Amino acid sequence: xxxxxxxxxxxxxxxxxxxxxxxxxxxxxxxxxxxxxxxxxxxxxxxxxxxxxxxxxxxxxxxxxxxxxxxxxxxxxxxxxxxxxxxxxxxxxxxxxxxxxxxxxxxxxxxxxxxxxxxxxxxxxxxxxxxxxxxxxxxxxxxxxxxxxxxxxxxxxxxxxxxxxxxxxxxxxxxxxxxxxxxxxxxxxxxxxxxxxxxxxxxxxxxxxxxxxxxxxxxxxxxxxxxxxxxxxxxxxxxxxxxxxxxxxxxxxxxxxxxxxxxxxxxxxxxxxxxxxxxxxxxxxxxxxxxxxxxxxxxxxxxxxxx
Amino acid sequence: xxxxxxxxxxxxxxxxxxxxxxxxxxxxxxxxxxxxxxxxxxxxxxxxxxxxxxxxxxxxxxxxxxxxxxxxxxxxxxxxxxxxxxxxxxxxxxxxxxxxxxxxxxxxxxxxxxxxxxxxxxxxxxxxxxxxxxxxxxxxxxxxxxxxxxxxxxxxxxxxxxxxxxxxxxxxxxxxxxxxxxxxxxxxxxxxxxxxxxxxxxxxxxxxxxxxxxxxxxxxxxxxxxxxxxxxxxxxxxxxxxxxxxxxxxxxxxxxxxxxxxxxxxxxxxxxxxxxxxxxxxxxxxxxxxxxxxxxxxxxxxxxxxxxxxxxxxxxxxxxxxxxxxxxxxxxxxxxxxxxxxxxxxxxxxxxxxxxxxxxxxxxxxxxxxxxxxxxxxxxxxxxxxxxxxxxxxxxxxxxxxxxxxxxxxxxxxxxxxxxxxxxxxxxxxxxxxxxxxxxxxxxxxxxxxxxxxxxxxxxxxxxxxxxxxxxxxxxxxxxxxxxxxxxxxxxxxxxxxxxxxxxxxxxxxxxxxxxxxxxxxxxxxxxxxxxxxx
Numbered sequence: 001x002x003x004x005x006x007x008x009x010x011x012x013x014x015x016x017x018x019x020x021x022x023x024x025x026x027x028x029x030x031x032x033x034x035x036x037x038x039x040x041x042x043x044x045x046x047x048x049x050x051x052x053x054x055x056x057x058x059x060x061x062x063x064x065x066x067x068x069x070x071x072x073x074x075x076x077x078x079x080x081x082x083x084x085x086x087x088x089x090x091x092x093x094x095x096x097x098x099x100x101x102x103x104x105x106x107x108x109x110x111x112x113x114x115x116x117x118x119x120x121x122x123x124x125x126x127x128x129x130x131x132x133x134x135x136x137x138x139x140x141x142x143x144x145x146x147x148x149x150x151x152x153x154x155x156x157x158x159x160x161x162x163x164x165x166x167x168x169x170x171x172x173x174x175x176x177x178x179x180x181x182x183x184x185x186x187x188x189x190x191x192x193x194x195x196x197x198x199x200x201x202x203x204x205x206x207x208x209x210x211x212x213x214x215x216x217x218x219x220x221x222x223x224x225x226x227x228x229x230x231x232x233x234x235x236x237x238x239x240x241x242x243x244x245x246x247x248x249x250x251x252x253x254x255x256x257x258x259x260x261x262x263x264x265x266x267x268x269x270x271x272x273x274x275x276x277x278x279x280x281x282x283x284x285x286x287x288x289x290x291x292x293x294x295x296x297x298x299x300x301x302x303x304x305x306x307x
Numbered sequence: 308x309x310x311x312x313x314x315x316x317x318x319x320x321x322x323x324x325x326x327x328x329x330x331x332x333x334x335x336x337x338x339x340x341x342x343x344x345x346x347x348x349x350x351x352x353x354x355x356x357x358x359x360x361x362x363x364x365x366x367x368x369x370x371x372x373x374x375x376x377x378x379x380x381x382x383x384x385x386x387x388x389x390x391x392x393x394x395x396x397x398x399x400x401x402x403x404x405x406x407x408x409x410x411x412x413x414x415x416x417x418x419x420x421x422x423x424x425x426x427x428x429x430x431x432x433x434x435x436x437x438x439x440x441x442x443x444x445x446x447x448x449x450x451x452x453x454x455x456x457x458x459x460x461x462x463x464x465x466x467x468x469x470x471x472x473x474x475x476x477x478x479x480x481x482x483x484x485x486x487x488x489x490x491x492x493x494x495x496x497x498x499x500x501x502x503x504x505x506x507x508x509x510x511x512x513x514x515x516x517x518x519x520x521x522x523x524x525x526x527x528x529x530x531x532x533x534x535x536x537x538x539x540x541x542x543x544x545x546x547x548x549x550x551x552x553x554x555x556x557x558x559x560x561x562x563x564x565x566x567x568x569x570x571x572x573x574x575x576x577x578x579x580x581x582x583x584x585x586x587x588x589x590x591x592x593x594x595x596x597x598x599x600x601x602x603x604x605x606x607x608x609x610x611x612x613x614x615x616x617x618x619x620x621x622x623x624x625x626x627x628x629x630x631x632x633x634x635x636x637x638x639x640x641x642x643x644x645x646x647x648x649x650x651x652x653x654x655x656x657x658x659x660x661x662x663x664x665x666x667x668x669x670x671x672x673x674x675x676x677x678x679x680x681x682x683x684x685x686x687x688x689x690x691x692x693x694x695x696x697x698x699x700x701x702x703x704x705x706x707x708x709x710x711x712x713x714x715x716x717x718x719x720x721x722x723x724x725x726x727x728x729x730x731x732x733x734x735x736x737x738x739x740x741x742x743x744x745x746x747x748x749x750x751x752x753x754x755x756x757x758x759x760x761x762x763x764x765x766x767x768x769x770x771x772x773x774x775x776x777x778x779x780x781x782x783x784x785x786x787x788x789x790x791x792x793x794x795x796x797x798x799x800x801x802x803x804x805x806x807x808x809x810x811x812x813x814x815x816x817x818x819x820x821x822x823x824x825x826x827x828x829x830x831x832x833x834x835x836x837x838x839x840x841x842x
Contacts, residue, residue, distance in 0.1 A: 027407060027410075027411070030399070030406055030407040030410075031399055031403040031406065031407075032403070032667060033403065033404055033405050033406060033407045033408055033667070034404045034405060034627070034664045034665070034666075034667045034668070035663045035664055035666050035667055036405070036408055036502075036505065036663075036664070037663070037715075037717075038491055038494055038495060038714065038715065039713070039714055039715070039716070039717040039719070039741045040717075040741055041717065044717065046717075046719075046720070049719050049720055049740060049741075050713070050714070050717060050719050050740055050741030050742075051717050051718070051719045051720055052716060052717025052718065053717075054662060054663075054678065054679050054682075054716050054717055054718045055679075055681070055682055055717065055718055055719065055720055055721055056682055057678060057682045057683060057686060058648070058676070058678075059676060059678055060676045078498065082498050083498075084421065084496050084497065084498040085419065085421050085498045087496070088421045088422075088424065088425065088496040089419060089420065089421040092419055092420075092421070096419070162420050162423075162439075163418065163419070163420060165313060165314060166314070166418040166420070166441060166445055166468075167418055167468070168449075168452075168464065168465065168466055168467055168468035169464070169465040169466070169468075170462070170465055170466045171418065173465075239414070239415060239416075239417065242415045242417060242499055244415075245411050245414060245415030245499060245500075245501075246415070246498075246499050246500060248407065248411055249408075249411050249412075249415070249499060249500025249501065249502070250500050252407060253407065253408045253411065253500065253502070254494070254500050254502075259666065260666045260667055260669065260670075260674060261674070262671070262674045266667070267670050267671075267674065270667050270668065270669070270670050271670045271671075273403045273404075273667075274668070274670065276399065276400040276401075276403055277400055278400065278401055278628070279395065279400070279401060280392075280395060280401060280516040280517055280628070281388075281391070281392075281517050281518070281519075282515060282516050282517055282518060282519035283519050284519065284526075284531065284628070284629070285516060285628050290403075290628075290631065290668070293628050293631065293632070294628070294631040294632050294634075294635045294668060295635060297534050297629075297632045299531045299534055299535055301519065301526065301527045301531055302371065302519040302520070303371075303372075304371065304372040304373075304374060305371060305372065305373045305374060305518060305519070305520050306374050307374060307375075307376040307381040307382065307384050307385040307388075307474075
């Protein structure tokens with residue numbers, strides 16, 4: 001029999017996954033946009049100096065080569081180390097990177113808890129001690145780094161004029177919320193669960209859909225767990241889920257340089273978009289499809305703007 | 308620390324949000340490090356305040372008279388119109404062209420301010436708040452959140468931040484969209500890839516495509532004139548043919564070469580399209596191209612057809628519909644001439660507009676290869692099709708990288724390889740290549756000359772470039788040493804011309820400017836007289 005807490009854990013996780021996926025789908029299904037890449041583009045073979053295939057003649061005959069390895073390197077440097085912030089905003093990086101690295105470790109910790117539970121259920125006991133060690137390392141470093149980073153981010157966000165001025169209340173709230181989850185987690189770990197045994201048991205109960213008993217949870221852990229579930233539900237609806245955006249800004253905009261050759265997929269998409277109808281109100285636009293607007297210009301102008 | 312201007316102040320009723328002062332601007336290197344070395348700043352005329360938007364910083368980019376509402380109802384109509392436009396920017400059919408990049412940039416900015424110090428305008432202004440790359444973006448983001456998202460409607464300023472949408476906000480935002488050169492240096496450093504340049508571009512589109520409001524130099528005298536008359540310079544096909552004859556005579560006089568410039572020759576390999584500004588302001592540039600292409604035996608032609616002799620496409624700066632229209636005309640001309648490819652001359656934004664951005668508005672018979680002139684020129688030098696003597700260019704030369712050609716298109720090395728071959732005293736600016744600074748004339752600023760806008764451009768937008776040029780020549784800043792800024796872009800040349808004039812840098816420092824092909828012809832062994840004149 002599943003407890004309400006267990007059911008809420010499944011629900012929080014499911015909402016998180018579904019909404020994040022929905023966000024990915026939302027951006028993935030948007031129409032093709034005009035090319036807007038920005039160099040250096042790391043998959044270009046001449047990325048060292050920021051060069052592109054336009055440095056060559058007869059580009060349609062060129063065999064395009066992509067340095068996928070360098071793109072992966074650039075991507076990992078940005079994901080794992082926030083390279084651009086390290087290079088251009090070091091003071092903020094000192095708190096932002098520990099926070100992000102800590103969160104990554106906590107996610108790894110969660111994954112390890114899951115894997116450990118699967119190992120136990122599958123009877124692969126030999127690997128469980130290794131998982132135990134990794135769980136301890138990832139959990140401990142993760143929660144400390146993320147908490148310190150989050151605290152630092154909050155202090156920066158509130159204490160620094162240029163960060164505070166540009167933040168809405170919700171952006172401060174996001175940090176406070178994350179900090180609340182982290183602090184309760186830190187407290188629960190130090191005071192009640194130094195080896196993450198309760199966490200392991202709880203995960204096992206989730207993986208076995210309640211056939212393994214849920215451990216009894218001290219109140220601070222219960223509070224932490226509820227807050228964590230709420231955070232999981234909250235994240236995808238907020239800018240904390242900027243990892244979705246980051247994927248698309250780089251891969252679908254800044255590094256997206258596919259040529260529109262006759263008969264290509266790009267051309268097919270462009271042709272579909274050219275059939276969209278405009279409804280802009282300026283006098284030089286006539287409310288026709290993009291293709292019609294482009295071929296037969298209307299060229300009226302206003303002499304003066306009147307409200 | 309409190310700053311003088313806050314985001315919500317964009318809607319504050321006041322005569323002028325900020326006032327620029329010379330002493331606040333970024334300091335320049337010698338000999339401009341002493342007071343009195345550059346002209347003072349001026350006040351906008353009172354009559355301008357009546358007709359135009361001077362409520363931002365006193366400078367006027369939008370030279371279409373913009374009436375202030377006289378009643379609350381009129382102001383409400385303006386607000387509604389603005390919000391309608393914003394909705395269309397976020398609509399698939401009306402803005403498929405940039406919907407995805409725009410939404411990404413609106414939704415995911417972490418407000419970490421990593422981008423600020425990448426912006427030459429923000430730095431050159433002495434870090435004036437309104438020029439911070441995130442300022443205008445945040446204003447638009449707050450309006451979007453507050454007025455058009457469910458969360459903003461329910462939770463108000465808790466999620467959107469403090470913003471009021473009124474005449475002041477809208478009018479100032481219109482002007483503020485023209486305080487960014489769209490160089491996108493800020494985007495290069497953003498950890499999330501948020502594009503503040505794009506947001507400025509989209510605000511411009513909102514005003515142009517929804518309200519018909521854009522600087523005359525870009526719209527009425529720009530794209531509209533281009534499509535009606537044939538060129539944004541007002542050059543007609545007949546005028547173009549006359550200029551070609553003049554250039555042929557000039558080539559004969561200066562070099563002794565009898566060159567018949569091919570015009571409207573069907574079946575050539577290349578249709579070369581120049582920025583028509585070259586024919587009027589720097590005819591030596593198309594002349595140099597003609598000399599080089601003929602000497603190298605290139606199969607090429609120019610076009611005398613409407614639009615076909617002017618590569619510019621100002622639509623790329625402010626209006627996607629106009630962008631598409633001009634791009635279509637360009638390829639239509641190429642199609643009629645049955646050329647293999649279009650090659651764009653020394654014009655940065657024309658490079659980007661035709662080769663990159665407009666790549667996705669062309670289909671079927673309109674889809675023709677479009678390329679940069681730089682690899683063509685490098686190929687000519689590399690294969691030694693010209694007899695060149697670098698000693699003829701033995702003076703200090705530095706290279707300005709046009710943003711559109713370099714950072715936004717990745718054409719970085721061919722022009723450098725040429726300069727390394729033919730200019731013994733070539734030196735780079737710092738930073739350079741894809742990390743260059745804009746000339747300050749980007750996104751239309753070079754051609755926007757109404758009222759006091761050139762003063763803002765010279766004082767603020769080009770200041771960083773001027774600093775870079777001075778630093779590149781600091782070992783030879785004496786005016787007796789003639790120096791050359793190679794700017795392979797018409798608009799950059801225009802901005803640098805005005806900059807050198809404003810700071811009297813040719814007189815004070817011996818700095819001259821010009822294109823790349825002029826240096827190539829200047830190095831040709833069989834041309835006796837210098838092709839580049841520096842005196």
